[in-house]
Structures are given as structure tokens and as C-alpha cells.
Amino acid sequence: MESLALFIGIHILRFALAGSLMAAFLCLIGRPWPAPRLWPGLLAMGGIAYVGQSYCYFAALHHASAGLTALLLYLYPVLVTLLAAVLGRQALNRRKVLAVVMACCGTLLTIGGQLSGSPLGIALGLGSALIYSCYILVGERLTAQAGPLAASTVIMLAAAVVYGVLAIGRDSPWPASATGWGAVFGIVLLSTILGMVGFFAGMARLGAADAATLSTLEPVVTVLLAAMFLGEGLGLSQVAGGALILTAVLLLAREGAPPQGRRDSA
Numbered sequence: 001m002e003s004l005a006l007f008i009g010i011h012i013l014r015f016a017l018a019g020s021l022m023a024a025f026l027c028l029i030g031r032p033w034p035a036p037r038l039w040p041g042l043l044a045m046g047g048i049a050y051v052g053q054s055y056c057y058f059a060a061l062h063h064a065s066a067g068l069t070a071l072l073l074y075l076y077p078v079l080v081t082l083l084a085a086v087l088g089r090q091a092l093n094r095r096k097v098l099a100v101v102m103a104c105c106g107t108l109l110t111i112g113g114q115l116s117g118s119p120l121g122i123a124l125g126l127g128s129a130l131i132y133s134c135y136i137l138v139g140e141r142l143t144a145q146a147g148p149l150a151a152s153t154v155i156m157l158a159a160a161v162v163y164g165v166l167a168i169g170r171d172s173p174w175p176a177s178a179t180g181w182g183a184v185f186g187i188v189l190l191s192t193i194l195g196m197v198g199f200f201a202g203m204a205r206l207g208a209a210d211a212a213t214l215s216t217l218e219p220v221v222t223v224l225l226a227a228m229f230l231g232e233g234l235g236l237s238q239v240a241g242g243a244l245i246l247t248a249v250l251l252l253a254r255e256g257a258p259p260q261g262r263r264d265s266a
Contacts, residue, residue, distance in 0.1 A: 005170045007058050012163045013174070013184050015046075018192040019156035026153055034146035034154060041142045042151055046158030049135040051166075053128050060124035064117025070219070072125030074107045079133035080212040087137070090209050095251055100209075103216040103248040109241025110219045133212075139200060140208040148200035156192065210252050216245050 026033065034042060060069045081100050084090040117125070143151040175181045203211035220242040227234045 004058075005167075006173055008163055008167050008170060009173050010184070010187075011051075011054065012160060012167055014187050014192055015156045015160035015163060017185070017188045018196075019153055019160050021188070022149065022153040022156060022193060026149060031147070031149055034142075034150045038142055038146050038151075039154065041138060042146065042154040043158045045135055045139055045142065046155035047162040049131055049138070050155065050159050051162045053131040053135060056124045056128035056131060060117075060121050060128060062121070064121025064125060067111050068117045069121065069125045069128075070111045071108060072122065073128050073132070074104065074111075074216060074219070075126070075129040076133045076136070077103055077209070077212040077216060079129060080136050081209040083133060083137055084207070084209045089137075089140070090207050096209065096213075099248040099251040100213050102244045102251070103213050106241040106244030106246075106248065107216050107219055109237045109244065110223055111241075136203070136208050136212055140203055143200040144204055148197050148204065152193070152196045152200060155196070206252075213252060214249055217249065220245050 025031075057069065057073055060072070064072075077100050081090075081092070081096065085092045090096075139151070139155075146154075175184055199211065199215065202214070206214070223234065223238050223242070
């Protein structure tokens with residue numbers, strides 16, 4: 001129960017502060033809020049999809065190892081790519097399929113660790129990946145109309161409200177030191193504002209499937225930062241996994257590059 005209260009407390013601070021900063025920024029630059037017809041979808045993205053995905057992931061950690069839970073979540077590039085093809089949003093070709101497979105294999109090597117879990121833990125991990133995949137596909141359409149800044153603001157505020165409701169009757173702990181508050185603001189600025197706005201802005205240019213595949217760079221960056229700042233070891237499997245993911249990124253970059261003749265004639 002204490003871990004759940006901490007989880008909810010961190011997410012209240014994360015989304016309430018991020019949403020408030022984003023709302024103030026929108027007003028400062030004179031950027032309009034999303035059209036009323038887009039609000040139900042954006043509110044559902046933040047209050048239902050994002051909260052549901054994060055809660056499934058948190059619950060899965062109690063019934064499966066951290067490595068298995070992370071790997072199940074990182075199935076979302078496969079799900080997004082397949083669903084985007086089924087919905088007719090993006091055609092599949094051998095290069096895209098190869099990039100997705102390489103990114104998933106690279107994630108397996110990078111995360112590593114013990115892979116064990118109960119059926120409930122596996123179901124929750126898969127549920128987290130499926131919810132996040134739907135969140136990305138819905139977001140592709142809504143953020144294209146609302147814009148990454150405005151859409152992210154509404155999503156953050158919706159998530160903050162739902163987490164606030166979940167906190168009712170719980171003693172959610174708050175940071176007790178300047179270091180704790182510094183970590184919270186780091187999460188707010190980097191992981192939430194920069195991460196969410198950057199992902200939506202990239203998705204507007206690349207499409208949901210490619211953006212989801214490219215986001216598998218996240219575990220590579222995590223491992224590298226842990227090695228640089230926390231002194232954690234960097235194993236051969238993690239290096240190989242990072243190389244696979246970077247190769248997948250290069251494949252997608254090549255996929256989106258203009259033909260040689262067109263580039264030379266420009």
C-alpha cells in the first residue's frame with residue numbers, strides 16, 4: 001500500500017506541475033487551446049489511457065520480474081506497427097518489419113535481467129503495452145489537429161485530475177528535501193514535458209509506427225546514463241542490444257530519406 005501511495009503521489013506532482021507549466025506557457029505565447037470537439041478524446045488519453053497503462057505496469061511489477069514487465073511493455077512498437085497497418089494508416093514493407101524486429105530484439109538484450117512472472121503479471125504487462133499502443137494511435141490523429149503543445153497540456157491535466165481522485169483517502173507522501181523536489185522537477189521538465197511534447201511532435205512527422213519504434217532508444221539511453229553517472233557496468237549484451245536498436249533507427253531513417261536522384265536535383 002505504501003508503494004501504491006508513493007506511485008500515485010509522484011504522478012500527481014508530475015502531471016499537475018507539468019500541466020500547469022504547459023498551460024501557463026500556452027497563455028504566454030498566445031497558443032489556442034484545442035477545439036471543443038477534441039477535448040473528449042484528449043481527456044480520455046490522459047485520464048483513462050495513460051493512467052490505465054501506468055497502473056497496469058505498476059501492478060505487473062508485483063507479479064512479474066522487472067525485466068519481463070519492461071519487455072512486455074516494449075512490445076508496443078510491434079502492436080502499433082501492426083495496428084497502423086490494419087487501420088490503413090501506414091503500409092508495411094520489409095524494411096519497417098525488420099526495423100521493428102531488430103528494435104525488439106535489441107530491447108530484450110539491453111534490458112536483460114531475470115524473466116519470470118505469473119500469468120496475472122504477464123497479462124498486466126501485455127495490457128500495459130496494448131493500452132499504450134491505443135494511446136499512441138489515438139494521439140496520432142488528435143495531436144495532428146490540436147498541435148503537440150495544446151494536446152499535451154490537456155492530457156497532462158486530465159491525468160493529474162484522475163490521479164488526484166485516486167489519492168483521496170490515501171496518505172500520499174511528498175518530497176521531504178530539496179533533493180527530492182529537484183528530482184520531481186527533473187521528471188516534470190525532462191520525462192514529462194520534453195518527453196511527451198517531443199514524442200507527439202516527432203509522431204506528427206514520422207507517423208505512429210516509426211515514432212514508436214524509434215522510442216525503443218529509451219532503454220539504451222537509460223543504460224548509458226546509468227553507466228556514466230551511477231557507475232553501473234555495461235555488459236556485452238547491452239552493447240549488442242544498443243547496436244541493434246541503433247541499426248533499426250538507421251533503417252527507419254533511410255526509409256524516410258528522399259531518393260538519391262530527387263535529393264541531387266533539389
